[in-house]
Amino acid sequence: MSQDLALYGYWRSSAAYRVRIALNLKGLVYETRPVHLLDHGGEQHAPEFQALNPQELVPCLIDRGRVLTQSMAIVEYLEETRPTPPLLPADAEGRARVRALAQVVACDLHPLGNLRVLQYLTTQFGLDEAAKGVWSRHWIGVGLDALETMLAGNVATGRFCHGDMPTLADACLVPQVYNAVRWKLPMEGYPTIRRIHEACQALEAFQRAAPEAQPDAPPPAG
């Protein structure tokens, strides 16, 4: 199996983290191919990687020669080609809810805190680290506020975002919480998100997908 699937990613990339969770939840073995987003002027801009993904972004999944990009499209592809265990519920209404929760993160929240956006804010508008923190916490806060309401106020929320099995929504939520903590966003106002995050972190699939557990993560300080 390890020859079949290979994931180009970066230990701290939120989008790659989502795909790692999905691969692990489905029990799929894959080869890790690190793309260092900061070293050598950004390895994602190198011609070899650009040939795989003209967007010059991770993740990129190789499935027996097929090149797949965009984290959400990759998870949907895995769902269609390796349906067990499912990461989407069986009913259309439930599937729509899980996708909507996932897309709050993937379409509205995460894109604003992406490395390339922070780099542009720095070079174009001269934002320093503190200002980048203000920007990041603002958008993560707006997104998590909405997510907390969507999760806390809905009977379909269970041990996880939707029912009692992890779904695509949890695979998006956990990396976003990682980012929130990294930017020191106070998490007190998000009891439902914190509870679900904790339930996810108890699972080996999430533990093995964590940034610090990746081969390209720097060794722990100290």
Add this chain to the structure above:
Amino acid sequence: MSQDLALYGYWRSSAAYRVRIALNLKGLVYETRPVHLLDHGGEQHAPEFQALNPQELVPCLIDRGRVLTQSMAIVEYLEETRPTPPLLPADAEGRARVRALAQVVACDLHPLGNLRVLQYLTTQFGLDEAAKGVWSRHWIGVGLDALETMLAGNVATGRFCHGDMPTLADACLVPQVYNAVRWKLPMEGYPTIRRIHEACQALEAFQRAAPEAQPDAPPPAG
């Protein structure tokens, strides 16, 4: 049918425009419920709308009492509940490609030019209209550069983004081109995108979804 489906949107919202295209391509009749994003401090922030969508964003589709949010999740829902004509190809690889093309727009490109982001850049960093134009053209350009390469360099591209029938990818591309033109991005460098855009605009489903064709669009300047 018009009692069944109701779309909360805004004439110039790119995400609502996508859903209008999908509804029209599927031949579905729906009631239009305009949410004015600028008037009255933004009607999307009113308690009645917030109760439907805690994100305070359009679009929001009501299907016989079911409340659906997030444009891409809505289109996937329509695909599952009204499969004919399909807006995704039948094969997993093709579906992954169409979703990835759509998500280049929905996850990486459009979120950066959203009204709320431009409003934040104005109030926090004092960007004027000219600077907002530089910001918008930069991110739309980065996204369209990647899309042009992904489309021009792939044999799966046909009359439309994927083959000879319009898909979810076209439903995302056309509103984004509308935004590009609005921000006066030069389009010469995107021959494939322009050709596909033209093929889409020849279809009634796209014409009827256009911002200027919506009941809440302002009358044309005389």
